[in-house]
Amino acid sequence: MGSILIPHLKTGWHVDQAIMSEEERLVVIRFGKDGDQDCMKMDETLFKVAERVKNYAVIYVCDIEQVPDFNTMYELYDNVTVMFFFRNKHMMCDFGTGNNNKLNWVLEDKQELIDIIETIYRGAKKGRGLVISPKDYSTRHRY
């Protein structure tokens, strides 16, 4: 249900516009296939937190089959990839997974997601390019 209610970015231009049009908020974009099960789960979580983070973050989804422009650039090979941007800058976050560029697993805990988004927003406001995730996902992701 979340996939339907979150605004979709239909083309690369929309993606760029979404990223560039926000001056004060974090832009959270989920890249993935809308029909994928992992994506649906992730969208569900994103949809549930969207209202609660709306003051400092805006959430979009983007189907990588519809918009293949960023697949190479952003290495979009996973089922679900969530990326963060702030004032046209790609925000990195050390999740402990070894890939600081994106969140590429299904996160079903709402509070954890909120925490991550908030942490990245706070870092971004201070001018940081890389923040450290409040929780280490290395073990959780592996097992």
Place this chain on the structure above:
Amino acid sequence: MMNKKSFLQMEAPANYVAGLGRGATGFTTRSDIGPAREGPSEEAIKAVLAKRAQALGQDAPSSFSKDKKEDEDDNDTERYQDPENEVGLFAGGTYDEDDDEADRIYAAVDAKMDKRRKIQREAREIAERDEYERKNPKIQQQFADLKRGLETVSDEDWASLPEVGDLTGRNRRAKQNQIKRFYAVPDSVLAGARDQGAMDTTVQEDNADGTMTNFASIGAAQKKVFGSRLDQVAASSNDSAGGSTNVDPKGYLTSLNNSVIQSITEQEVGDIKRVRSLLDSVVKTNPKHAPGWIAAARVEEYGNRIVQARVIIAKGCEHCPTSEDVWLEAIRLNESQNAKIIVATAVKNLPKSIRLWIEAARLESDTRAKKRVIRKGLDVIPQSVQLWKEAVNLEDDPNDAKILLARAVELIPMSVELWLALARLESYSNAQAVLNKARKAVPSSHEIWLAAARLQEQEGKGDAIVSQVMKRAIKQLSDISAMLKREEWIAEAEKCEEEGAILTCQAIIRETLGWELDEDDDRKKTWMEDAQNSIGRGKYETARAIYAYALRVFYNKKSIWRAAADLEKNHGTKEALWALLEKATESCPTSEVLWMMLAKEKWQSKDVDGARRVLGLAFKQNPNNEDIWLAAVKLEAENKQFDAARSLLKTARNEAGTARVWIKSVAYERQLGDIDAALELVNEGLEKYPKVDKLWMMKGQIYQGENKLPQAREAYASGTKACPLSVPLWILASRLEEAAGVVIKARSIMDRARLAVPKNPQLWCESVRVERRAGNLQQAKTLMANALQQCPSSGLLWTEQIMHLEGRSQRKSRMVEAIRKAESDPVLIVTIARNFWAERKLDKAAAWFEKAIVADADQGDTWAWYWKYLLEHGTEVKRADVLSKLSVTEPRHGEIWQAIAKAPQNATKTPEEILYMVVEKLE
């Protein structure tokens, strides 16, 4: 729900390149699948452009591609462009057909302008560049001619180019510091510098033949030499202590010298070659040094090269003809025939050497020849006692010997030995004369006096004459102040005793014991010590004589009497003991100990009437003495005279009604099985002596025996109230409760007991045992920890812990701890012995049992354990030995021993019987 941005509803521009508009850059996290680092790739842009052109039905835009070409020509501009603003002012704008057209027009204009005046412009540009290059020549061009010269430089020249020094001032200080830094010179350098000028004189013959030095064997040999040297030093010190009293410093040194070199030959097994070369050099450098020759010969002998040895020693004889040692060594190394020749030469060279003469005599096999040699020797050295003795020994006929000795004493009047030998050979009367002469010749010799005394004794002249001789001896010797010390006289007396001259021994003691001692009571102590020492050396006659003398001086001293009686009891006859004890009781009639000893001795030799008589006499002397009363009772009781014993006890109670008499009375009744009478007596006794715990205990035990538990309990309760400090009473009370099955009560009694008598190991132990027997092992352990804190040096507690509360694996460490805290506690020692026994370390177990008995022979339990051990592992002899020792010591204490020995039905048992019973009771 979400404030939607307007762009979401808009259409995307037709030829938009994703990411290009916002200058997006990608990233590479995984190189295997990795993409471009940059934003939209060139292909992507071209593809978009082509797609757009197709959609518009035009050619692909040329300007963009032309731009690209220019970029390729000179990509410097691209490279140094501001990355934030890389596509110019209109980067964010869309690139549509109008733009393209404008671009193309501009491009056409530029091309046109470029074509105009192209030739002039190019010529001018070339001229300008040349002018500029001439003014600012490049370094490369400046050195161009020199560079060309480098062609001739060969590889070697390149290799030998000098290193460029650091010409800058920046590192100068660091460098100077580096120069100033000092380093410690290693010891090896110093040692090398020291040895530089020195000449190395060590002979390394091991290396000469190419083999390696065997350091291990050298080390072993050195160790052996050192050990043998130590042995020799010990032996020589023993010799000097035992035998010769005067030390000739010169001779001592030479003998030391000899011994060192001899030891080399005997001990250095490992490197005989080395020693040989060493001694070779010794002999060569100092050929007049006799021990060197001897050592060299011995080395050869040791190496089984006897011929070589003889050659060396013959050379030695040539070089040192005045050394009798060399000659003796030569004689020893040669066969008897050659030896005779050598000894003849030797005697010619050294006619005054007694040893050579004796050696010569020894070499002769025939007695007559021997005599001849010795006589020759005596002609040359008439003053030699040794030669004279040899001569006398060779004579078979006593008469000839006498003649020889007579001559000898004429020549050497100072030799006591010869005088004594002569006296020994002569008949009694002549011997007296000889001794008299000898005395005149050597007035300071006590040996002659002793010989005289012993002569009298041998002739059976009796005590009087012997002591007269001794008296005269003392007088004369003290006149010329040649008196020996007291200790020496005692030693002489002991020697006489050893040789069977008892009378002389006694006489010596009698005359000399008081010598040089002050007339005070210290003498008693000294004499007792002397006697003890003599007993220790096994010289009982001497000790007896000392006691006799002491008793004559200190007639009334009980202690001497007792010591003397002990001596007789242990090492003398029964009659002597009786006589002595009777005398003792006469001299000290008030000493009940002596009376009792006498009575006991009489009784033990089945002389019951005699014992009675003695006791009767003792009564007369010591009326109302409880010991004697009780002894009498015991005597009667043992001889089954129950009525007599009973009446005696009654009288005793009336006349000497001490607590002990009461206790004994009750015990006696209990022993006879007359419980009512016993009970009556106990109550009577308790009225008189309510503070005597033993009476309370007996009362309780009587009730307990009758199985009247409430009464027993009451007896113990009032007992503990009357005597709160009596440990056994508390324990009995607790055991009563425990036997009745009321552990709680027992526990509370023990708690009270510990309050009344703090820090008592027995009470603590009993408390622990109450818990242990009730099965509360945990509680027992806690209590034990507490107990050990209170009484850390109690063997009893340690034993309880080690044997019952500790796992087998921890016992050892516990024992180590215990033995540190309670060193000589016999109970603990027995425990350790038992553990050794359990671990089958039998020798150690036996040793520890012995140790325990030595620590406290009064502990019956120790004996019992030892006996149990011996039953399994001991020999018959050992068992008999232990039994005899046991009956002498008569142990009376020990936990189990006491319980069994004190039981009324065992009152008449001997220690041996009790021992058997105790062994059965041991856990």
